Amino acid sequence: MSDRIIAACDGAAKGNPGPAGWAWVIADAAGSPERWEAGPLGRATNNVGELTALARLLEALEPGTAVEVRMDSQYAMKAVTQWLPGWKRNGWKTAAGKPVANRELVERIDALLTERDVEFRYVPAHRTDGDRLNAIADQAASDAATTQEAAGTALGTAGIPVPDPSRSTPARRPSAAPAKRASSPGGKATGRGGRASVKAKFPGSCPCGKPYASGETIAKVGARWGHLACAGAASPDPAAP
Numbered sequence: 001m002s003d004r005i006i007a008a009c010d011g012a013a014k015g016n017p018g019p020a021g022w023a024w025v026i027a028d029a030a031g032s033p034e035r036w037e038a039g040p041l042g043r044a045t046n047n048v049g050e051l052t053a054l055a056r057l058l059e060a061l062e063p064g065t066a067v068e069v070r071m072d073s074q075y076a077m078k079a080v081t082q083w084l085p086g087w088k089r090n091g092w093k094t095a096a097g098k099p100v101a102n103r104e105l106v107e108r109i110d111a112l113l114t115e116r117d118v119e120f121r122y123v124p125a126h127r128t129d130g131d132r133l134n135a136i137a138d139q140a141a142s143d144a145a146t147t148q149e150a151a152g153t154a155l156g157t158a159g160i161p162v163p164d165p166s167r168s169t170p171a172r173r174p175s176a177a178p179a180k181r182a183s184s185p186g187g188k189a190t191g192r193g194g195r196a197s198v199k200a201k202f203p204g205s206c207p208c209g210k211p212y213a214s215g216e217t218i219a220k221v222g223a224r225w226g227h228l229a230c231a232g233a234a235s236p237d238p239a240a241p
Helices: 046-059 074-089 103-113 132-147
Strands: 005-013 018-027 033-044 066-071 117-122 196-199 217-221 224-227
Touching: 005 046, 005 132, 018 046, 018 132, 033 046, 033 132, 046 066, 046 074, 046 103, 046 132, 066 132, 074 103, 074 117
Parallel strands: 005 066, 066 117
Antiparallel strands: 005 018, 018 033, 196 217, 217 224
């Protein structure tokens, strides 16, 4: 059996930017949530929440710890595992010559990673078959963004229950058995409730604060595009992202 600790972290922003929060959760040897922490960020973006959550999780682990970090943010993972070396070589400039966003957080995480044996694992968000630790972190971050209050066993109070992820946005079901959809004007598909849905041409961010990927099926959430699970009853918009 591996001695690697299993943990998850997540960030949230209500409006992106908007009231934001972060959270992490660490499992025990049986894979059940053992300790967790969440905190507020005031007004910030979802990316700041995701990076802060990762930094706070790493700070909660002793140097030398071997850990598997589960995240649903491809931005945060790629920032510290793929893009970071190039940013350093370019004097903290992107390939387009622009200053790297959230540089202070990225540098902080970079220093923490050098002292810990970290493996990253991407887990999709808002799925009925998703990772439970990530779902708990997601709910805790969302709660912190909403209440702007810190919480968690890491604050020194034992017996605090972990957030119940079933309270969060309804999860998407596995894509192996998609719901049947009929065509609607403009070539879009019409999902349940008559809402138009499209395949995203580019990555984007849902109003719930979570990103969606290029090629993912999305629908209108108010005046913006977002996850099918977050879609309201807004009328279709002819302009896909």
